[in-house]
Amino acid sequence: DQQVKQNSPSLSVQEGRISILNCDYTNSMFDYFLWYKKYPAEGPTFLISISSIKDKNEDGRFTVFLNKSAKHLSLHIVPSQPGDSAVYFCAASVGGGSQGNLIFGKGTKLSVKP
Amino acid sequence: EAGVAQSPRYKIIEKRQSVAFWCNPISGHATLYWYQQILGQGPKLLIQFQNNGVVDDSQLPKDRFSAERLKGVDSTLKIQPAKLEDSAVYLCASSFYALEETQYFGPGTRLLVL
Numbered sequence: 003d004q005q006v007k008q009n010s011p012s013l014s015v016q017e018g019r020i021s022i023l024n025c026d027y028t029n030s031m032f033d034y035f036l037w038y039k040k041y042p043a044e045g046p047t048f049l050i051s052i053s054s055i056k057d058k059n060e061d062g063r064f065t066v067f068l069n070k071s072a073k074h075l076s077l078h079i080v081p082s083q084p085g086d087s088a089v090y091f092c093a094a095s096v097g098g099g100s101q102g103n104l105i106f107g108k109g110t111k112l113s114v115k116p
Numbered sequence: 117e118a119g120v121a122q123s124p125r126y127k128i129i130e131k132r133q134s135v136a137f138w139c140n141p142i143s144g145h146a147t148l149y150w151y152q153q154i155l156g157q158g159p160k161l162l163i164q165f166q167n168n169g170v171v172d173d174s175q176l177p178k179d180r181f182s183a184e185r186l187k188g189v190d191s192t193l194k195i196q197p198a199k200l201e202d203s204a205v206y207l208c209a210s211s212f213y214a215l216e217e218t219q220y221f222g223p224g225t226r227l228l229v230l
Contacts, residue, residue, distance in 0.1 A: 036218075045207055045223050046207070048220070091158050093158070106160070
Protein backbone atom coordinates (compact mmCIF):
# COMPACT_ATOMS: atom_id res chain seq x y z
CA ASP A 3 0.00 0.00 0.00
CA GLN A 4 1.66 3.18 -1.20
CA GLN A 5 1.47 5.97 1.33
CA VAL A 6 3.05 8.53 -1.00
CA LYS A 7 1.90 8.61 -4.60
CA GLN A 8 3.27 10.41 -7.62
CA ASN A 9 0.80 9.50 -10.32
CA SER A 10 2.63 11.11 -13.24
CA PRO A 11 5.71 9.10 -14.21
CA SER A 12 6.87 11.83 -16.56
CA LEU A 13 6.34 15.48 -17.43
CA SER A 14 7.65 17.51 -20.34
CA VAL A 15 7.68 21.32 -20.37
CA GLN A 16 9.21 24.06 -22.45
CA GLU A 17 12.10 26.09 -21.09
CA GLY A 18 10.85 29.23 -19.35
CA ARG A 19 7.42 27.80 -18.59
CA ILE A 20 6.14 26.54 -15.26
CA SER A 21 6.63 22.92 -14.17
CA ILE A 22 4.10 21.52 -11.71
CA LEU A 23 4.83 18.19 -10.06
CA ASN A 24 2.15 16.61 -7.93
CA CYS A 25 2.17 14.27 -4.95
CA ASP A 26 -0.62 12.71 -2.90
CA TYR A 27 -0.36 10.97 0.45
CA THR A 28 -2.66 8.79 2.48
CA ASN A 29 -1.19 8.85 5.99
CA SER A 30 -2.62 11.76 7.98
CA MET A 31 0.20 11.39 10.52
CA PHE A 32 2.76 12.74 8.06
CA ASP A 33 3.89 16.15 9.27
CA TYR A 34 6.91 16.87 7.13
CA PHE A 35 7.25 16.75 3.38
CA LEU A 36 10.29 17.00 1.17
CA TRP A 37 11.19 17.08 -2.49
CA TYR A 38 14.37 15.48 -3.73
CA LYS A 39 15.90 15.76 -7.17
CA LYS A 40 17.89 12.96 -8.73
CA TYR A 41 20.19 12.97 -11.74
CA PRO A 42 21.23 9.67 -13.37
CA ALA A 43 23.98 7.79 -11.51
CA GLU A 44 23.79 10.18 -8.57
CA GLY A 45 22.04 10.01 -5.23
CA PRO A 46 18.96 12.14 -4.54
CA THR A 47 19.67 15.71 -3.45
CA PHE A 48 17.41 17.69 -1.17
CA LEU A 49 15.50 20.45 -2.90
CA ILE A 50 12.87 21.94 -0.63
CA SER A 51 10.70 20.95 2.33
CA ILE A 52 7.55 22.02 4.10
CA SER A 53 6.17 21.42 7.55
CA SER A 54 2.52 20.59 8.00
CA ILE A 55 2.01 23.85 9.91
CA LYS A 56 2.59 25.76 6.68
CA ASP A 57 0.81 25.72 3.35
CA LYS A 58 3.57 27.23 1.23
CA ASN A 59 7.34 27.38 1.19
CA GLU A 60 9.41 29.18 -1.41
CA ASP A 61 13.08 28.99 -2.30
CA GLY A 62 14.11 30.87 -5.41
CA ARG A 63 12.47 29.28 -8.44
CA PHE A 64 11.01 26.46 -6.36
CA THR A 65 7.76 26.64 -4.39
CA VAL A 66 6.05 23.81 -2.57
CA PHE A 67 2.34 24.02 -1.76
CA LEU A 68 0.65 21.81 0.82
CA ASN A 69 -3.10 21.16 0.96
CA LYS A 70 -3.62 19.12 4.11
CA SER A 71 -7.35 18.64 3.65
CA ALA A 72 -6.76 17.11 0.23
CA LYS A 73 -3.57 15.33 1.36
CA HIS A 74 -1.85 16.82 -1.65
CA LEU A 75 1.33 18.73 -2.27
CA SER A 76 2.84 20.17 -5.38
CA LEU A 77 6.20 21.52 -6.47
CA HIS A 78 6.24 24.51 -8.81
CA ILE A 79 9.36 25.42 -10.76
CA VAL A 80 9.28 28.84 -12.38
CA PRO A 81 10.86 29.44 -14.81
CA SER A 82 11.88 25.92 -15.81
CA GLN A 83 15.42 25.45 -17.11
CA PRO A 84 17.00 22.56 -19.05
CA GLY A 85 19.20 21.84 -16.00
CA ASP A 86 16.04 21.05 -14.06
CA SER A 87 15.62 17.89 -16.12
CA ALA A 88 15.80 15.09 -13.55
CA VAL A 89 13.65 12.69 -11.56
CA TYR A 90 11.81 14.39 -8.70
CA PHE A 91 10.84 12.40 -5.63
CA CYS A 92 8.25 13.45 -3.11
CA ALA A 93 8.88 12.16 0.42
CA ALA A 94 7.02 12.36 3.71
CA SER A 95 7.78 11.61 7.32
CA VAL A 96 6.36 11.69 10.80
CA GLY A 97 8.45 13.78 13.16
CA GLY A 98 10.99 15.10 10.68
CA GLY A 99 13.59 13.27 8.61
CA SER A 100 15.94 12.41 11.42
CA GLN A 101 13.32 11.17 13.81
CA GLY A 102 11.19 9.34 11.34
CA ASN A 103 11.43 7.28 8.22
CA LEU A 104 11.23 9.05 4.91
CA ILE A 105 8.56 7.44 2.74
CA PHE A 106 9.22 8.16 -0.92
CA GLY A 107 6.96 8.24 -3.95
CA LYS A 108 7.99 6.54 -7.19
CA GLY A 109 9.21 9.76 -8.75
CA THR A 110 8.32 11.93 -11.73
CA LYS A 111 10.78 12.39 -14.57
CA LEU A 112 10.83 16.02 -15.66
CA SER A 113 12.16 16.95 -19.08
CA VAL A 114 12.65 20.63 -19.82
CA LYS A 115 13.08 21.25 -23.53
CA PRO A 116 15.07 24.24 -24.82
CA GLU B 117 32.60 19.70 2.81
CA ALA B 118 32.91 16.15 1.53
CA GLY B 119 29.68 14.34 0.80
CA VAL B 120 28.55 10.83 1.63
CA ALA B 121 30.97 8.31 0.15
CA GLN B 122 29.94 4.84 -1.01
CA SER B 123 31.81 1.93 -2.54
CA PRO B 124 31.78 0.06 -4.76
CA ARG B 125 29.73 1.99 -7.30
CA TYR B 126 28.76 -1.13 -9.24
CA LYS B 127 28.67 -4.81 -8.40
CA ILE B 128 27.60 -7.86 -10.37
CA ILE B 129 27.22 -11.18 -8.57
CA GLU B 130 25.46 -14.47 -9.04
CA LYS B 131 22.53 -15.48 -6.89
CA ARG B 132 23.44 -17.13 -3.61
CA GLN B 133 26.73 -15.22 -3.47
CA SER B 134 27.53 -12.66 -0.77
CA VAL B 135 28.15 -8.96 -1.23
CA ALA B 136 29.04 -6.03 1.01
CA PHE B 137 28.65 -2.30 0.57
CA TRP B 138 30.49 0.43 2.43
CA CYS B 139 29.37 3.93 3.40
CA ASN B 140 31.21 6.85 4.99
CA PRO B 141 28.80 9.60 6.07
CA ILE B 142 29.40 13.32 6.20
CA SER B 143 31.70 14.17 9.09
CA GLY B 144 29.77 14.87 12.27
CA HIS B 145 26.55 13.28 11.09
CA ALA B 146 25.25 11.02 13.82
CA THR B 147 22.40 9.45 11.86
CA LEU B 148 23.03 7.05 9.00
CA TYR B 149 20.50 5.36 6.74
CA TRP B 150 20.57 2.57 4.19
CA TYR B 151 17.93 2.61 1.45
CA GLN B 152 17.11 0.16 -1.30
CA GLN B 153 15.87 1.61 -4.59
CA ILE B 154 14.47 -0.89 -7.05
CA LEU B 155 14.18 0.27 -10.65
CA GLY B 156 11.07 2.42 -11.13
CA GLN B 157 10.48 2.82 -7.40
CA GLY B 158 11.37 5.38 -4.79
CA PRO B 159 14.01 4.62 -2.17
CA LYS B 160 12.84 2.37 0.66
CA LEU B 161 14.45 2.58 4.09
CA LEU B 162 16.20 -0.61 5.19
CA ILE B 163 17.88 0.49 8.41
CA GLN B 164 18.57 3.64 10.42
CA PHE B 165 21.48 4.08 12.83
CA GLN B 166 21.90 6.71 15.51
CA ASN B 167 25.63 6.74 16.23
CA ASN B 168 26.35 2.99 16.51
CA GLY B 169 22.88 1.97 17.66
CA VAL B 170 20.00 0.76 15.48
CA VAL B 171 16.95 3.04 15.56
CA ASP B 172 14.80 1.23 13.01
CA ASP B 173 15.43 -2.00 11.10
CA SER B 174 11.81 -3.01 10.68
CA GLN B 175 12.08 -3.26 6.88
CA LEU B 176 15.43 -5.04 6.77
CA PRO B 177 15.10 -8.67 5.58
CA LYS B 178 17.10 -10.00 8.47
CA ASP B 179 17.36 -13.53 7.13
CA ARG B 180 19.78 -12.33 4.47
CA PHE B 181 20.62 -8.68 5.13
CA SER B 182 22.82 -7.37 7.94
CA ALA B 183 24.30 -3.96 8.68
CA GLU B 184 26.67 -2.56 11.23
CA ARG B 185 28.14 0.75 12.27
CA LEU B 186 30.59 -0.35 14.92
CA LYS B 187 32.37 2.91 15.72
CA GLY B 188 29.48 5.21 14.95
CA VAL B 189 31.05 6.51 11.76
CA ASP B 190 31.21 4.37 8.63
CA SER B 191 28.88 1.47 7.98
CA THR B 192 28.66 -1.74 5.99
CA LEU B 193 25.58 -3.43 4.56
CA LYS B 194 25.83 -7.13 3.68
CA ILE B 195 23.62 -9.47 1.72
CA GLN B 196 24.15 -13.19 2.21
CA PRO B 197 22.96 -15.04 0.17
CA ALA B 198 21.79 -12.72 -2.58
CA LYS B 199 18.59 -13.29 -4.55
CA LEU B 200 17.61 -12.04 -7.99
CA GLU B 201 15.13 -9.59 -6.43
CA ASP B 202 17.95 -7.88 -4.54
CA SER B 203 19.03 -6.21 -7.78
CA ALA B 204 18.71 -2.53 -6.95
CA VAL B 205 20.61 0.62 -6.09
CA TYR B 206 21.65 0.74 -2.44
CA LEU B 207 21.77 4.29 -1.17
CA CYS B 208 23.41 5.50 1.99
CA ALA B 209 22.34 8.79 3.55
CA SER B 210 23.30 10.73 6.65
CA SER B 211 21.97 13.60 8.69
CA PHE B 212 22.95 15.59 11.73
CA TYR B 213 20.88 14.54 14.70
CA ALA B 214 18.50 16.78 16.59
CA LEU B 215 15.97 18.63 14.45
CA GLU B 216 17.91 18.26 11.23
CA GLU B 217 15.43 17.07 8.68
CA THR B 218 17.61 16.94 5.60
CA GLN B 219 19.17 13.65 4.66
CA TYR B 220 22.21 13.81 2.39
CA PHE B 221 22.56 10.91 0.01
CA GLY B 222 25.59 9.23 -1.43
CA PRO B 223 25.81 8.21 -5.11
CA GLY B 224 24.66 4.67 -4.38
CA THR B 225 25.89 1.19 -5.25
CA ARG B 226 24.18 -0.44 -8.20
CA LEU B 227 23.85 -4.20 -7.60
CA LEU B 228 22.95 -6.69 -10.29
CA VAL B 229 22.25 -10.26 -9.20
CA LEU B 230 22.35 -12.80 -12.04
